[in-house]
Each structure stands twice: as C-alpha cells, then as structure tokens.
Amino acid sequence: SQQGEEDPQALSIQEGENATMNCSYKTSINNLQWYRQNSGRGLVHLILIRSNEREKHSGRLRVTLDTSKKSSSLLITASRAADTASYFCATDLYNTDKLIFGTGTRLQVFP
C-alpha cells in the first residue's frame, strides 16, 4: 500500500480562498516534500520539510509536519486559478534511499 496518502482526493474552491491538503504516512521519515503537477506534465518541487521541523513557509505556501501523527498539511493561501493542479506529498523513508509518493490531491480553483 502507499506510504503517503493525500486527503482530500479532490478539492474545488473559488479564487481567493485558502486550500488545505493533508498527507498521512506510515513509517519514520527523514523529510517530506510537496510537489505540484499540471495535467500530464512533470512534477515541480514546492517545498521540503525535515523531520525535526514543524512548520515551513514559502510565499503563499505553508507546510506543517506532525511526526507524532505521521501527517503533514499543505496550505495555499489566497488561491489563484493558476494554482489548479494535482499536489503530491513524497516521503524520504528513514534509512533508505527511496522516495515514496502519495496518490495526490486534485485542486481546482475557479476564477
């Protein structure tokens, strides 16, 4: 089964609203990353948070990590139509060189 699973699977909001996506994982990690994918295209790295960090910001993005609950959230503030994409979390498994992706959240932002 997947190491990382995003919730919700799909999210539709209006421009200007905030979008929150959650990622849960099963085993210990070194770090957790978030990626964006526009339809059918390659993924683009958004942000990385290490296992000893609790929160990280990058522009309109805010990522939190709760290692006790094995979960992370990605918040996009003041969303724009251009934020429409799929968002994936990826976990770098502790003591391995593997990177495991979740199943993704499809975000639709309506103008």
Place this chain on the structure above:
Amino acid sequence: EAQVTQNPRYLITVTGKKLTVTCSQNMNHEYMSWYRQDPGLGLRQIYYSMNVEVTDKGDVPEGYKVSRKEKRNFPLILESPSPNQTSLYFCASSSLQGADYEQYFGPGTRLTVT
C-alpha cells in the same frame, strides 16, 4: 538551462517488442530514478540510482531494467513489454550534496503497449 530530458515523449508499441526510454540530465546529479504514474495509484518508483554503476529496485521493478554507465544518463529498458506496462513514465534526478534533495522531473513519456 538545467533540465531532465526524456525520449520518446510518446510511444505505442506491441507486446514483447523490446524498447528503451532514455533519460538525461545536465545538472551533474548523483541520484536518478524512474517512476510510473497510473490513475488512482499516484507515482510509484521503479528503479533508482545513487551514482554510476549503482542501481537499486524501487517499489515496482518487475518487468523493467536500468543501467547507469554515465552520470548523466539513466535509460529504462522494457525487455518484453506487456499491456500492464501501459503508463506515464517520469525520470527524475537530484543532487545528494547539500541538505535539500529536490527532485527535478522530466516531461514524461506516455507508453501504450497493445
């Protein structure tokens, strides 16, 4: 321009006909990997390589081979493709230097096996 390139971008082939999908990066990255993306399953890692001549299995390696003879290239080989290998394939690379292991992805190869 820093990039990961894949060829071909689209491929339709028949069962059993050997094929190779090439991947090349120009960033001198040590780490390279292959993923397949299927609806509802997200991205699954096929193989990865930590450096030249060092490769290891990901989560779904069956039916695939890879090689890493040069640092910049990491081809994916399907010796005898089957319809269940119809998928969207991505190559990615990252540096192992420094603290952030940001993956750079190629544009994808859409493979159809009939």
